[in-house]
Amino acid sequence: MMRTHEVGTLRPEHAGHEVTVAGWVASRRDHGGVVFFDLRDASGLLQVVVDPEQITDDDVHHIGREWVIQIVGEVRPRREGTVNADLPTGGVEVGARSLTVLNRAEPPPFPLSDRGDDVDEVLRLKHRYLDLRRNSMQRNLRIRSRVNAALRTSMNEQDFVEVETPMLIASTPEGARDFVVPSRFSPGEFYALPQSPQLFKQLLMVGGLDRYFQIARCLRDEDLRGNRQFEFMQYDMEMSFAGQADVMAVVTTAVSAAVEVITGEPLAFIPTMTWAEAMERFGSDKPDVRFGMELTDLGDAVAGTEFKAFHADAVKGICVPGRGDASRSVLDGLVDRAKALGAAGLVWMRVMAEGSLESPVAKFLTAEEQAAIVGALGAAPGDLVLIVAGARRRTNDVLGALRLDLGRPPVAEGGLVPLWIVDFPLFEALGDDGQPIPAHHPFTQPHPEDLALLDTASGEEFLDIRSQAYDLVINGWELGSGSVRIHDPGMQQRIFSLLGIDETEAQARFGFLLDAFRYGAPPHAGFAFGVDRLVALLAGEESIREVIAFPKTQSGADPLTGAPNRLDASQLRELGITVPPRK
């Protein structure tokens, strides 16, 4: 038997038991005579004591970190004054009767203790198998496993059917850039890897599965970020004879179950906010509502002002508490940032004692206007006021970004604060040809109150049409989104025609789905969210790389395996692929 116990399970009630334990040497404290080892396995740390009267082999003084050893010995309570309150096993130790070296180890290239948290990430990824031994990675992957299990259990309890959908599918030109896989049987032709199971889950609804879910791997060939990887896991669901409220209830139950299994507290209730309100108050469709600094409309405060920059579609501001002491170079940096985000400029104002304003533009504003600005923002002496004027949507975007730059707390601070964002616009913008561009995807059902607008709208008015699309946001991260789908061929035809997709093109892109819908598609709606992001939030990590066993760097490389790499000439020949010579 390799071991009788995992080290982290031993407690004072085991005193007197003879145990066999095995693991890695986390540290050695060598007194020349007695030697202490911290023995680590997946369950934790345990102090092992090697007494020279028990074990006389001098090699014990040369056992290094990360050596793999096995100890047979007796559990005993620690002597008075030597209990370690920082360790769950700190009340006991094992006195070694025998010590076996199961494997030697070279010194690791970086510390595996909690001190290793600051190590260069490339080095960690290159030796991920060592990085995984560290506390935080062990913890994060175990959180991930329990979240996956909780989601599955919840969906099964809610009578959903888990169905796997294919990884090798047809490419459609919609959405994100596809990863593609060459076909050996049909040289010159390619499969695409799924960006999401979207079309398949709608086919499953036509197929009468009624309630589908999957924890699905999705792939998108777009630039990576702290919370975006090429490949990621989506909790994906779709339900028939159901609408927005039904979907939100099911998702809330599942997410709540996952949160509860980690934090011990369910998400009792997830408040709802319209997209329009989120944009006006927070300048974001994924508002972080854990802190204030809300966007305030200053249109009334500066109505009729002489200051020409404030003669704009919208004049809005935020108040940054206590940052009136920001240096000129910091303020210049904020102005640059605002301009980079597309603002014409940024007005900053330091709020001085008695509420007077110190600002390059103060001389253009009357005392009444200055007082109105301070009043509207509720600014106090010592605060910093930032004002942007311009087109309303751009103004909201810029201030929303500055608000996050200046006020956003660490992702784990204050627990999880979830929010449903509803009534997204159906179209996010107008293309160069004046055709509206869908905000979600072209199968999204318009909002019932805005159906009439579909026929009467023109130009920018299209952007006011709402849809039955909804997002789940937690702590300012877009966790996922969903929508009620169009199931009526007539409505689908109208949307395609608004999007400038003619029948031939629609057939070519989504013909199989449209064909399926001719045979009696049930009304259906669904949702999907990023499991990596949920796990990162629950683990308190800013980057999903910390909750993925083998992630890629920002340039899409894997320092451990060397992916991506080049193929043999013979392999390429078989696939009918020619690649340019290496530069």
Added chain:
RNA sequence: GGUCCUGUGGUGCAGUUUGGAGUGCACACCGCCCUGUCAAGGCGGAGGCCGCGGGUUCAAAUCCCGUCAGGACCGCCA
């Protein structure tokens, strides 16, 4: 595609602003001492292409140009 930040013994940093001998700190590593430590302690030692290439200069870790790698952000992510 763009902007910004970072790159110095195995690891984490300081040094770069204002050029002057690879100068410093902590950890790890090796040797010796040490029988109750908790990241043990003490003494000693070894370990450097200052990411890479070019330029300026009497002299470059330091200034300039280029490049590579990593990260954050913009674009992108229906």
